[in-house]
Amino acid sequence: MQPSIAPSKKRFSFDFQFDVMWLxxxxxxxxxxxxxxxxxxxxxxxxxxxxGSFSLEAFKRVYTYPLNWSALRNTLVTATLSMFFGVxxxxxxxxxxxxxxxxxxxxxxxxxxxxxxxxxxxxxMAWLRLLNPRVGNxxxxxxxxxxxxSPPFNIYSVGGLVWVLTTFYYPYAFIxxxxxMEKMDPSLExxxxxxxASPLRTLWTVxxxxxxxxxxxxALLVFVSAASCYGIPxxxxxxxxxxxxxxxxIDFVYIGSQEGLTDATTLAVFLMLIANVVLYVSxxxxxxxxxxxxxxxxxxxxxxxxxxxxxxxxxxxxIFAIVIVVLPFLTVALTSITVNMGRPLTMSNITFKxxxxxxxxxxxxxSAKNSLxxxxxxxxxxxxxxxxxAYLLVRTNVKGKRIPDFLITVGSGTPSVxxxxxxxxxxxxxxxxxxxxxxxxxxxxxxxxxxxxGMRTVVSAMSQIHPSLExxxQISGAGWLRVVKDVTIPxxxxxxxxxxFLIFMPSFYELTMSTLLYSTxxxxxxxxxxxxxxxxxxxxxxxxxxxxxxxxxxVNWLLNRLTDGEFSI
Amino acid sequence: MSxxxxxxxxxxxxxxxxxxxxxxxxxxxxFVTLLGPxxxxxxTMLRMIAGFEKPTTGEIHIGDRVxxxxxxxxxxxxRGIGMVFQSYAVWPHMTVxxxxxxxxxxxxxxxxxxxxxxxxxxGVVHLSQYASRYPSQLSGGQQQRVALGRALVAEPKVxxxxxxxxxxxxxxxxxxxxxxxxIQKNFGITVVYVTHDQTEAMAMSDRxxxxxxxxxxxxxxxxxxxxxxxxxxxxxFVGKVNFLKGEVKExxxxxxxxxxxxxxxxxxKGKVVVAIRPENITLIPNGxxxxxxxxxxxxxxxxxxxxxxxxxxxxxRVIAESESYGALQENQEISxxxxxxxxxxxDGKDDHTSIIT
Ligand SMILES: Nc1ncnc2c1ncn2[C@@H]1O[C@H](COP(=O)(O)OP(=O)(O)O)[C@@H](O)[C@H]1O
Ligand SMILES: [Mg+2]
Numbered sequence: 001m002q003p004s005i006a007p008s009k010k011r012f013s014f015d016f017q018f019d020v021m022w023l024x025x026x027x028x029x030x031x032x033x034x035x036x037x038x039x040x041x042x043x044x045x046x047x048x049x050x051x052g053s054f055s056l057e058a059f060k061r062v063y064t065y066p067l068n069w070s071a072l073r074n075t076l077v078t079a080t081l082s083m084f085f086g087v088x089x090x091x092x093x094x095x096x097x098x099x100x101x102x103x104x105x106x107x108x109x110x111x112x113x114x115x116x117x118x119x120x121x122x123x124x125m126a127w128l129r130l131l132n133p134r135v136g137n138x139x140x141x142x143x144x145x146x147x148x149x150s151p152p153f154n155i156y157s158v159g160g161l162v163w164v165l166t167t168f169y170y171p172y173a174f175i176x177x178x179x180x181m182e183k184m185d186p187s188l189e190x191x192x193x194x195x196x197a198s199p200l201r202t203l204w205t206v207x208x209x210x211x212x213x214x215x216x217x218x219a220l221l222v223f224v225s226a227a228s229c230y231g232i233p234x235x236x237x238x239x240x241x242x243x244x245x246x247x248x249x250i251d252f253v254y255i256g257s258q259e260g261l262t263d264a265t266t267l268a269v270f271l272m273l274i275a276n277v278v279l280y281v282s283x284x285x286x287x288x289x290x291x292x293x294x295x296x297x298x299x300x301x302x303x304x305x306x307x308x309x310x311x312x313x314x315x316x317x318x319i320f321a322i323v324i325v326v327l328p329f330l331t332v333a334l335t336s337i338t339v340n341m342g343r344p345l346t347m348s349n350i351t352f353k354x355x356x357x358x359x360x361x362x363x364x365x366x367s368a369k370n371s372l373x374x375x376x377x378x379x380x381x382x383x384x385x386x387x388x389x390a391y392l393l394v395r396t397n398v399k400g401k402r403i404p405d406f407l408i409t410v411g412s413g414t415p416s417v418x419x420x421x422x423x424x425x426x427x428x429x430x431x432x433x434x435x436x437x438x439x440x441x442x443x444x445x446x447x448x449x450x451x452x453x454g455m456r457t458v459v460s461a462m463s464q465i466h467p468s469l470e471x472x473x474q475i476s477g478a479g480w481l482r483v484v485k486d487v488t489i490p491x492x493x494x495x496x497x498x499x500x501f502l503i504f505m506p507s508f509y510e511l512t513m514s515t516l517l518y519s520t521x522x523x524x525x526x527x528x529x530x531x532x533x534x535x536x537x538x539x540x541x542x543x544x545x546x547x548x549x550x551x552x553x554x555v556n557w558l559l560n561r562l563t564d565g566e567f568s569i
Numbered sequence: 570m571s572x573x574x575x576x577x578x579x580x581x582x583x584x585x586x587x588x589x590x591x592x593x594x595x596x597x598x599x600f601v602t603l604l605g606p607x608x609x610x611x612x613t614m615l616r617m618i619a620g621f622e623k624p625t626t627g628e629i630h631i632g633d634r635v636x637x638x639x640x641x642x643x644x645x646x647x648r649g650i651g652m653v654f655q656s657y658a659v660w661p662h663m664t665v666x667x668x669x670x671x672x673x674x675x676x677x678x679x680x681x682x683x684x685x686x687x688x689x690x691x692g693v694v695h696l697s698q699y700a701s702r703y704p705s706q707l708s709g710g711q712q713q714r715v716a717l718g719r720a721l722v723a724e725p726k727v728x729x730x731x732x733x734x735x736x737x738x739x740x741x742x743x744x745x746x747x748x749x750x751x752i753q754k755n756f757g758i759t760v761v762y763v764t765h766d767q768t769e770a771m772a773m774s775d776r777x778x779x780x781x782x783x784x785x786x787x788x789x790x791x792x793x794x795x796x797x798x799x800x801x802x803x804x805x806f807v808g809k810v811n812f813l814k815g816e817v818k819e820x821x822x823x824x825x826x827x828x829x830x831x832x833x834x835x836x837x838k839g840k841v842v843v844a845i846r847p848e849n850i851t852l853i854p855n856g857x858x859x860x861x862x863x864x865x866x867x868x869x870x871x872x873x874x875x876x877x878x879x880x881x882x883x884x885x886r887v888i889a890e891s892e893s894y895g896a897l898q899e900n901q902e903i904s905x906x907x908x909x910x911x912x913x914x915x916d917g918k919d920d921h922t923s924i925i926t
Contacts, residue, residue, distance in 0.1 A: 187658035192660075194619055194646070195675055210662055
């Protein structure tokens with residue numbers, strides 16, 4: 001009879017699905033173990049067992065060298081200061097944009113968020129041009145304006161480094177804090193107002209304490225990003241002999257000797273330690289304290305009327321946006337069409353030959369191709385992992401599903417230099433795998449560093465689909481695959497696209513890891529740009545940077561359109 | 570004196586008018602409820618009284634102070650009002666004690682006095698033993714009491730409540746009704762209460778203001794609202810009702826398409842709508858009464874017998890005594906006696922029936 005067949009068939013398909021899940025999860029874990037956990041552990045091992053048995057020799061040698069001490073100090077000082085200023089800027093901005101009647105707040109929001117997707121070295125290039133101690137445009141302008149004896153700023157200094165780091169990492173804090181503020185139930189603030197507290201007092205006694213965990217998380221994020229940044233200190237710091245841990249690591253690797261590698265490893269372990277502590281604190285200590293205050297019924301946030309301050313504050317924010325965002329981007333764009341950078345930009349001083357060059361020179365095109373291929377593959381593989389992980393995390397109770405989630409989080413929290421160094425040490429034949437000098441090693445590095453962003457996006461979309469939507473399809477007679485095809489995929493498609501770009505973009509213009517992993521055949525766009533900037537032609541580098549900027553803007557606009565403003569990068 | 574005077578207030582968000590020419594005075598120590606379907610503008614009215622929204626036109630006075638007008642606007646913190654939010658809005662980073670003490674701290678009251686007042690209020694809302702807990706350790710009902718305590722502690726003359734019970738389960742909701750009402754009487758405060766639940770409104774209010782689509786439909790005591798609804802919307806929204814179309818003839822109303830009529834000597838002429846509440850119909854032996862029909866279905870609900878009766882083309886609902894359940898059979902011919910009914914002019918619109926409550 002019919003009915004007796006149906007249940008057994010159903011059970012079969014259930015088992016099948018279950019096994020496939022295990023298989024895929026196993027594959028993901030294996031990938032992470034081989035290409036992430038093992039290399040990182042080996043790095044630590046190498047630092048302590050440099051001579052074959054346990055010894056702190058390497059540490060002693062590295063840390064008695066004064067240049068390394070100053071690099072360490074510079075890293076800690078610049079990261080701490082950038083964290084401090086970054087949050088100091090981000091919190092008021094997030095509040096103004098999210099909670100007040102500031103003019104043009106939507107525009108400002110988009111502008112600040114977009115900076116997040118611009119490669120940090122673009123900022124370094126721009127500020128170099130603006131605040132060069134002798135010929136920096138802004139320096140000259142200010143010197144003439146105030147009739148100063150000498151130019152007011154010197155970018156080749158610790159202060160200059162902090163400045164550029166801050167202007168490029170405050171968006172991290174801005175995004176984190178804005179998100180938390182959006183999630184906060186506005187009636188919590190209204191309850192304070194009706195209790196007699198002024199808007200400022202409400203900000204102080206309710207908004208700020210409620211946001212404290214997110215502010216700490218944002219601060220830590222800025223700290224660790226600034227500490228592991230290579231692009232900015234290598235462009236801004238190097239000319240002034242200001243070294244950081246990342247630039248030292250890369251210098252040591254470039255020495256090429258075993259000793260150089262050991263020294264690089266030892267410094268990298270220090271950086272890794274910082275990053276891991278920060279990751280631990282922000283997920284397990286601060287994360288726990290996060291107040292869940294999303295209200296059942298969405299109320300519109302109570303918009304604070306800035307009153308007579310509305311115009312002055314809008315002017316202030318505009319000046320900030322012009323100095324921090326518009327000015328540097330414009331500088332880079334203008335540099336790309338300047339013949340002689342020492343002379344003002346007149347008609348005779350304009351040229352498009354650098355633009356022509358970036359679209360014709362073979363080496364550049366080859367590097368762009370390499371970047372396109374490796375970033376596309378990393379993004380596609382990364383999004384497949386993200387989808388599987390999202391399904392595992394949101395829809396199943398598979399034991400151990402948190403393990404790959406945890407590993408992916410750790411991978412992304414690890415500084416780029418550390419990932420690249422660990423891959424070099426382990427994947428160049430020493431352990432029967434030799435993918436050094438290939439695009440594959442690049443792709444793996446990108447995935448480890450960036451797939452978390454894709455995963456977070458897809459997971460959050462998936463958790464917003466109530467299981468009953470899928471169950472309704474199932475009860476209508478659709479099988480497992482059909483449910484996924486008819487219901488799940490259409491609902492999460494926008495976030496899958498967004499997630500793909502979130503992995504693709506930073507991989508596409510990646511610099512730090514590429515600098516360590518490239519070979520003559522596998523140069524990337526970021527590396528190409530960097531060499532032009534430091535050795536050959538700043539104008540060509542600027543043309544490339546401008547092209548990347550345009551790409552960021554276009555992708556951002558496209559995603560916004562595609563997903564009705566729900567997603568942008 | 571804490572009357573609330575709302576003078577011809579209109580509120581628009583952009584082009585969308587959500588409240589039209591609201592004009593009403595809430596008396597001192599009165600319990601007034603704004604009742605209406607979701608989206609009709611109740612919360613907006615409440616938020617204008619609190620000072621979270623500005624009226625587009627019109628004025629609001631609390632006591633004899635103008636708090637909102639063309640020229641003046643008093644911000645929420647200067648209005649001296651207590652308010653309970655639908656989502657509780659209890660601060661998760663403060664203990665129960667600190668939550669409740671907050672308004673007093675803002676008012677710079679001496680510490681010892683704060684302690685006395687908070688303890689006494691915590692007693693009123695039955696939370697004395699929870700003073701040092703954090704909200705995350707409390708149930709929804711307890712969080713609600715914290716919010717109530719916080720709203721009352723500064724002894725405001727006016728208390729605003731926005732659907733305070735809608736997130737609680739049914740049992741708790743009923744007991745909280747009485748507590749809120751009790752507190753209002755004991756404290757002698759003016760309460761403006763917002764709900765879409767008509768039984769809640771009936772049980773608690775001195776006066777109810779029924780709103781639909783931003784327009785006041787009727788203002789009255791619960792009995793007036795229930796027994797003399799001003800229009801079909803109110804009749805339908807408050808309680809249950811059967812509508813039948815009819816035409817007034819000499820001394821009676823002919824029901825359209827039913828070949829039946831009911832006696833009538835009121836003022837209306839021409840086309841009308843007859844509104845009959847199901848509990849105002851009595852089932853009597855066949856051959857008597859004003860209407861005839863056939864019993865389609867009956868549902869035994871314990872306290873009553875809920876019947877559907879076909880009166881020759883229209884099905885109406887009748888709520889009969891529960892004993893009738895055993896005595897009646899489906900498809901049985903039956904007569905109906907109307908204890909009471911209402912007649913409205915037929916404006917040709919049927920949209921009142923599309924209200925979802
Ligand atoms: N800040 C706002 N901006 C635009 N529309 C609003 C705003 N607040 C409320 N509305 C609209 O006004 C109408 C009335 O809302 P509300 O007063 O919250 O209704 P109720 O509380 O009766 O359910 C709704 O249609 C709502 O969408
Ligand atoms: Mg409401």
